[in-house]
Amino acid sequence: MREIHIKNEEETRAFGHALADELQPNDVLALIGDLGVGKTSLTKYIAEGLGVTEPVTSPTFTIVAEHHSGRLPLYHFDVYRLESGAEMLAIGCDEYFDGGGVSVIEWADKVAEILPDRTKCIFMEYADAESEHGGADADKNKADGADYAESGGLGEERVYRCTF
């Protein structure tokens, strides 16, 4: 799997723009990762790259927001509040997926069973969380307690694993 190391939000922006250039009609992009890891940020930068002019905020309550001002329509889903793939089908997701735009789905793992085979997945993680789970870096972080705290504990660095 392609693994991309993102050092800061500026690199997320560059990645989002590069992705936006590659996206094609009917692409489905699944963003999978913990609370606050940057799913909405990445979507905003994809939108920016597509030339979307209106603000992009997370559609937590409406589930899907449509943006039509860019190169391709952007259908931005946040399915955190859905319980099942069946609920996703009930809101007519297939019409979005095949609607000629780009569908970006935050928390896509919640509806994994109904995603089309062509779905491109990005698994997003905190780079610091990774080192916590093993390796010399975790011990080094503990030994360097002051520096680690100074950098805000969990820093800006992310790892994106892409299935495409």
Ligand SMILES: Nc1ncnc2c1ncn2[C@@H]1O[C@H](COP(=O)(O)OP(=O)(O)OP(=O)(O)O)[C@@H](O)[C@H]1O
């Ligand atoms: N490398 C980075 N890439 C993206 N965002 C970053 C990065 N480093 C720090 N941030 C910050 O992390 C926060 C990410 O918040 P965001 O709402 O995008 O996360 P999320 O995964 O959508 O959260 P939620 O699970 O609530 O949907 C933002 O405040 C952003 O500025």
Ligand SMILES: [Mg+2]
């Ligand atoms: Mg979000």
